[in-house]
Amino acid sequence: GAVVSQHPSWVICKSGTSVKIECRSLDFQATTMFWYRQFPKQSLMLMATSNEGSKATYEQGVEKDKFLINHASLTLSTLTVTSAHPEDSSFYICSAIRDRGLAEAFFGQGTRLTVV
Amino acid sequence: RKEVEQDPGPFNVPEGATVAFNCTYSNSASQSFFWYRQDCRKEPKLLMSVYSSGNEDGRFTAQLNRASQYISLLIRDSKLSDSATYLCVVNPRGTSGTYKYIFGTGTRLKVLA
Numbered sequence: 105g106a107v108v109s110q111h112p113s114w115v116i117c118k119s120g121t122s123v124k125i126e127c128r129s130l131d132f133q134a135t136t137m138f139w140y141r142q143f144p145k146q147s148l149m150l151m152a153t154s155n156e157g158s159k160a161t162y163e164q165g166v167e168k169d170k171f172l173i174n175h176a177s178l179t180l181s182t183l184t185v186t187s188a189h190p191e192d193s194s195f196y197i198c199s200a201i202r203d204r205g206l207a208e209a210f211f212g213q214g215t216r217l218t219v220v
Numbered sequence: 221r222k223e224v225e226q227d228p229g230p231f232n233v234p235e236g237a238t239v240a241f242n243c244t245y246s247n248s249a250s251q252s253f254f255w256y257r258q259d260c261r262k263e264p265k266l267l268m269s270v271y272s273s274g275n276e277d278g279r280f281t282a283q284l285n286r287a288s289q290y291i292s293l294l295i296r297d298s299k300l301s302d303s304a305t306y307l308c309v310v311n312p313r314g315t316s317g318t319y320k321y322i323f324g325t326g327t328r329l330k331v332l333a
Binding site: 195197 | 261262266307321322323325
């Protein structure tokens, strides 16, 4: 089946630093990828939709200058958390859909970010 | 009103019980629907898609009611391994034809021995 790989699976960083998370579709081309954030005991909240070759579409309330998304190829999208603060500590998950239509979304393994 | 709503639970049921979850959605133009399962501190995994005519996969049955804008998941003969959070996912399909998947808050299920 389709596989989405996310890296790193966990990261600890100091306040003020930036962290880059990669999301790769391994055996299919993904024109669209999604980035979610999940706080403990809460649901996944869609942060942005990443489209290959164009700017990401951010959900209301998500700062695009803080969460930089780059979807430079059909198999790679990156999320960079800039100037991270402790409140950015969360579980970040990417997903990709293989085809337009009624396709299911495949998820990366998630990245647990802890900002200290 | 949230786009996708679920009862967060938890639902605590004994092994062998039948349990059902509902999920309501607000966008009547929504195109596709899924149930995902998420184990603690893991990524969600697709459990099943939900088709208009309803569909069954082993002990799991999913149904869609477009008129009332809800989907349901029925689990028969619950196993301990069914303990997880069940996420309802709706693709509301934007006016520009874009796709995004909106998750419900999830319903926690705990199957007790």
